[in-house]
Amino acid sequence: AQSVSQHNHHVILSEAASLELGCNYSYGGTVNLFWYVQYPGQHLQLLLKYFSGDPLVKGIKGFEAEFIKSKFSFNLRKPSVQWSDTAEYFCAVNARRYSGGGADGLTFGKGTHLIIQP
Amino acid sequence: DARVTQTPRHKVTEMGQEVTMRCQPILGHNTVFWYRQTMMQGLELLAYFRNRAPLDDSGMPKDRFSAEMPDATLATLKIQPSEPRDSAVYFCASGLGTGGQPQHFGDGTRLSIL
Numbered sequence: 357a358q359s360v361s362q363h364n365h366h367v368i369l370s371e372a373a374s375l376e377l378g379c380n381y382s383y384g385g386t387v388n389l390f391w392y393v394q395y396p397g398q399h400l401q402l403l404l405k406y407f408s409g410d411p412l413v414k415g416i417k418g419f420e421a422e423f424i425k426s427k428f429s430f431n432l433r434k435p436s437v438q439w440s441d442t443a444e445y446f447c448a449v450n451a452r453r454y455s456g457g458g459a460d461g462l463t464f465g466k467g468t469h470l471i472i473q474p
Numbered sequence: 475d476a477r478v479t480q481t482p483r484h485k486v487t488e489m490g491q492e493v494t495m496r497c498q499p500i501l502g503h504n505t506v507f508w509y510r511q512t513m514m515q516g517l518e519l520l521a522y523f524r525n526r527a528p529l530d531d532s533g534m535p536k537d538r539f540s541a542e543m544p545d546a547t548l549a550t551l552k553i554q555p556s557e558p559r560d561s562a563v564y565f566c567a568s569g570l571g572t573g574g575q576p577q578h579f580g581d582g583t584r585l586s587i588l
Binding site for chain 1: 478507509516517567577578579580581582
């Protein structure tokens, strides 16, 4: 079974600071990787995803993430954060199956609560 | 924008009562997921369906929880009898059947069992 570890449970930054949120996964096979964001009281929204190809993926709102296979990592970055980025961020993974195919349920990390101070 | 619709948004009920949560997936999506979010456990997969057939419900307590898809536009999650430890936000998500496609989440049902 796969597992996901997010190292920072709470992060507090000032506006314009750079952001990096760590995510490591544990799984022996090939995976699909996702970052979701949850604003207070709202549903989860997809920020970005990695399936294959370029390990540096760009998402919405200026976020990007880099897949480093050798480190089993998929860290989220943003060069300059804004107050509106205050939210909960979840890294998630599902196994990529070659036979049968199909989207599997996601395994989520515990989340990182990001607070941006004006 | 197509959305996953969940009802009710909030539910408060007493312990022992039956609770039914409903989800309307995005039209054309053939995979439906149920997740539960709590402070202690975070987001956990409870069950999921593909083409209305249950594929995995290993995350769901079998004695009191049941999940069904009566038709392609409706998924239900029932708890009977409910217990205070079931208090959580329950999210439904839908996606395409091809591997790795992102899941689209509904707004969730915030359930409080007194």
